[in-house]
Amino acid sequence: xxxxxxxxxxxxxxxxxxxxxxxxxxxxxxxxxxxxxxxxxxxxxxxxxxxxxxxxxxxxxxxxxxxxxxxxxxxxxxxxxxxxxxxxxxxxxxxxxxxxxxxxxxxxxxxxxxxxxxxxxxxxxxxxxxxxxxxxxxxxxxxxxxxxxx
Amino acid sequence: xxxxxxxxxxxxxxxxxxxxxxxxxxxxxxxxxxxxxxxxxxxxxxxxxxxxxxxxxxxxxxxxxxxxxx
Numbered sequence: 001x002x003x004x005x006x007x008x009x010x011x012x013x014x015x016x017x018x019x020x021x022x023x024x025x026x027x028x029x030x031x032x033x034x035x036x037x038x039x040x041x042x043x044x045x046x047x048x049x050x051x052x053x054x055x056x057x058x059x060x061x062x063x064x065x066x067x068x069x070x071x072x073x074x075x076x077x078x079x080x081x082x083x084x085x086x087x088x089x090x091x092x093x094x095x096x097x098x099x100x101x102x103x104x105x106x107x108x109x110x111x112x113x114x115x116x117x118x119x120x121x122x123x124x125x126x127x128x129x130x131x132x133x134x135x136x137x138x139x140x141x142x143x144x145x146x147x148x149x150x
Numbered sequence: 151x152x153x154x155x156x157x158x159x160x161x162x163x164x165x166x167x168x169x170x171x172x173x174x175x176x177x178x179x180x181x182x183x184x185x186x187x188x189x190x191x192x193x194x195x196x197x198x199x200x201x202x203x204x205x206x207x208x209x210x211x212x213x214x215x216x217x218x219x220x
Binding site (some may be wrong): 042 | 154155156158159162163165166168169170172173176177181185189190192193196197199200203204206207208210211214215217218220
């Protein structure tokens with residue numbers, strides 16, 4: 001009698017834990033997807049800022065070179081600061097694009113793992129819970145027909 | 151709830167593992183073995199695979215944000 005009680009309590013708790021797991025992990029998968037989209041948006045915003053900075057720096061460099069071309073030969077115009085700014089903006093923009101490509105590549109692989117896990121949460125896990133409910137019901141029925149004192 | 155979903159996912163798997171470990175000692179018949187083989191083991195293995203993949207993805211996202219803070 002005691003052994004069956006212990007089984008039923010533990011199995012009932014296991015079934016409840018499976019249900020909690022299903023809901024909690026569903027939320028985890030959603031948050032994982034949200035995190036990817038948030039980082040993608042953040043990187044795109046950074047790329048946009050550096051694209052604008054690059055355009056501005058190029059325009060400033062071009063203006064400086066125009067001034068240099070128009071200047072008297074004995075009045076040198078130094079455009080090296082503008083050139084450095086163009087170079088820096090270009091490098092940072094390329095660096096951000098590199099991260100965007102890496103995330104896109106890993107997101108494809110991650111999407112496969114997420115799909116398989118979601119299938120498990122939506123299909124296999126409810127079946128396991130249902131099977132466990134059946135097992136618990138059988139144990140409860142067996143306990144009811146046990147002779148008293150056994 | 152922590153900031154990273156993979157940490158919460160790991161915690162949920164630990165809680166489920168605990169419930170399984172409490173149920174198993176008093177449940178040692180053929181039904182238990184079948185449930186273990188066909189339900190529990192695939193669930194635990196697939197969950198671990200997903201959570202490892204999620205951890206790697208979150209690490210990459212964190213690194214991307216850090217490395218592009220100019």
